[in-house]
Amino acid sequence: MQKIPSVDLQQFLSNQAIDKQAFVEQIGNAFSNIGFVALKGHFLSDELIEELYQEIKNFFNLPQEIKNKYEIDGLGGQRGYTSFGKESAKGKTEGDLKEFWHFGQYVDKHDVLSEALQKVLIPNIIVEELPNFNRVGKEVYQQLEKTAKYVLRALAIYLELDENYFDEYIHNGNSILRPIHYPPIQSEPKGAVRAAAHGDINLITLLMGAQGRGLQVQNLQGDWIDAIAQPDELMINVGDMLSRLTNNKLKSTIHQVINPPKELWGTSRYSIPFFMHPVPTMDLTCLDNCVSDNNPKQYEDISAGDFLYERLKDLGLIK
């Protein structure tokens, strides 16, 4: 594939079985091949997207001493602020040229959490200087989580599972909304890039802000192709957890964010991935119906929680 296919979630939400099935086939085929699709018809309004960008710019424009207040030791970068250069892709020593914020799950006060969930679902960090930042972050988190739930329902059908297979694993899941700021580049970056080549850790990623050039995806032939979304589209991709579960039937594709040409070094890039994670107790053992003589089991059994912990160590976020 040389181009990222586009799909429309409204097709899946329609009452027409034929439209619903068409969406399932399109997204399933795209994820079995290039691992990425551009998706419109999601639950984010233009106004909400605009508000989030404004709040994120306000946050990253705060003085560094204020941002540093929100970089809290011992959280493995799971909530709040992570400063410039701290995260490096697996196997890379240079830090990525980015700073970011993490919003985590909002648990309903009536929900009773298991011990494993209490450990990972730590409360969100409130930015005192920007009251709207917290409100808008929560709203976007919940709309993206809802969008992701329907995408996973479509994938469950594609995988010949019960349509609601993923629902119990994503309810109160450990998902993360990560607004990223790639600041203007001041001097020759010497081997560092905005985001070095990597696969995402989680089940699926929904990315806002892929409208400009920068994000590139490596297709099955090994070519890097530009992933550019239309203004009303999210970029969606398969993460390593879903490729493990499906024994690589759905592909977690390597991607990167390249540095802009020198004449554009002076501009920031803002992008906002939502990493959909399940509860830590979800078993990622390859599904029986994805293992066969032609496609023998490729991964060791592991839980989502243990897999995440291993990968956060690789990223330099847990010591």
Ligand SMILES: O=C(O)CCC(=O)C(=O)O
């Ligand atoms: O900034 C982007 O467009 C993509 C970021 C990304 O791939 C990630 O944070 O995992």
Ligand SMILES: [Fe+2]
């Ligand atoms: Fe990524």
